[in-house]
Amino acid sequence: MQIKRNVLLNPGPATTTDTVKMAQIVPDICPRKKEFVSMMKQMREDLVRIVHGDLNKYTSVLFCGSGTITMDVCINSLLPKGKKILIINNGTYSMRAVEICEYYNLPFVNFDCPIDEIPDLNQVEQILKENQDIALVYTTHNETGTGILNPIKEIGFLVHKYSAVFIVDTISTYAMKPIDIEKDNIDFCMASAQKGLMAMTGLSFVIGNTELVKKSAAYPKRSYYCNLYMQYHFFETTGQMHFTPPVQTIYAARQALDEYPDDENWSFEKVHDYCYKRGFTIYPGKTSAQNTFRLCALGAITKEDIEDFFIVLYEALKENNIQIPIHYDV
Numbered sequence: 001m002q003i004k005r006n007v008l009l010n011p012g013p014a015t016t017t018d019t020v021k022m023a024q025i026v027p028d029i030c031p032r033k034k035e036f037v038s039m040m041k042q043m044r045e046d047l048v049r050i051v052h053g054d055l056n057k058y059t060s061v062l063f064c065g066s067g068t069i070t071m072d073v074c075i076n077s078l079l080p081k082g083k084k085i086l087i088i089n090n091g092t093y094s095m096r097a098v099e100i101c102e103y104y105n106l107p108f109v110n111f112d113c114p115i116d117e118i119p120d121l122n123q124v125e126q127i128l129k130e131n132q133d134i135a136l137v138y139t140t141h142n143e144t145g146t147g148i149l150n151p152i153k154e155i156g157f158l159v160h161k162y163s164a165v166f167i168v169d170t171i172s173t174y175a176m177k178p179i180d181i182e183k184d185n186i187d188f189c190m191a192s193a194q195k196g197l198m199a200m201t202g203l204s205f206v207i208g209n210t211e212l213v214k215k216s217a218a219y220p221k222r223s224y225y226c227n228l229y230m231q232y233h234f235f236e237t238t239g240q241m242h243f244t245p246p247v248q249t250i251y252a253a254r255q256a257l258d259e260y261p262d263d264e265n266w267s268f269e270k271v272h273d274y275c276y277k278r279g280f281t282i283y284p285g286k287t288s289a290q291n292t293f294r295l296c297a298l299g300a301i302t303k304e305d306i307e308d309f310f311i312v313l314y315e316a317l318k319e320n321n322i323q324i325p326i327h328y329d330v
């Protein structure tokens, strides 16, 4: 089957590979079957691994919906009774979180910042100091509308200093920017299948600290369909989603998780040698097991040097029959 390829330059859903599209064409299956349950178990673990989470400490929970469902879930499920949530707000996605608080009638502090600046950390600390009843802090990693990348590690450090829980909307960075859930001081983050994972809309994920999920069992239940602990508990006891999962969308997401950029012709040595002969030194990736390399723009380097380098790198890839754009291992 020939499927027309559209290059989507909108911020989600993403252009997908044909193999991901075709992964949805499967025999009808009851999602309560063992085969489907074991696929979801594997997927939940892979989702934690993407943010380098220790599976003994972190878990992931699947929800049927677009990314916003996970914002709703985290906000309505993780606020203890009588406590406040702080929204560090410098863009439209954080504004959406403010609206969620309003709709649920939650006590919140809206730290309204200019949309073209990162939030002032001194002010964040001041708010935390003055409001000892803030139990939850929410921010957006990358405000998709402006491209502002917020300093989540530094914010998370302050949040933990004041013994609060840190929720980060990582929907437009998950599987795109390196995230280390523990080192970046994140307690809960979010992802949606149709963004960085390059799969289909209709499936979203909360990845977070297992102990804190369990603790939230005692918090007020504000939604029937969108409660984090309820969905987690159902997964843990039955391996299934509480209500009917988006079966075909999950097959597509499984396929997308299996597709990593790869090219059998890739050779760091060959590309290195080609560039080196032409005056450019590139450096191997940190983990030699992974096919990565590093570029460092340090020293008396000009814009022209960078432009020339990309010409030489392009030639090196062509010379070695390495596909451009990237080839996906399917």
Ligand SMILES: *Cc1c(COP(=O)(O)O)cnc(C)c1O
Pocket (backbone or CB within 6 Å): 011, 012, 066, 067, 068, 069, 093, 140, 142, 143, 144, 169, 170, 171, 172, 192
């Ligand atoms: C895409 C996106 C969402 C979710 O939007 P949906 O339309 O519900 O998928 C949430 N936060 C950020 C930062 C996003 O980029």
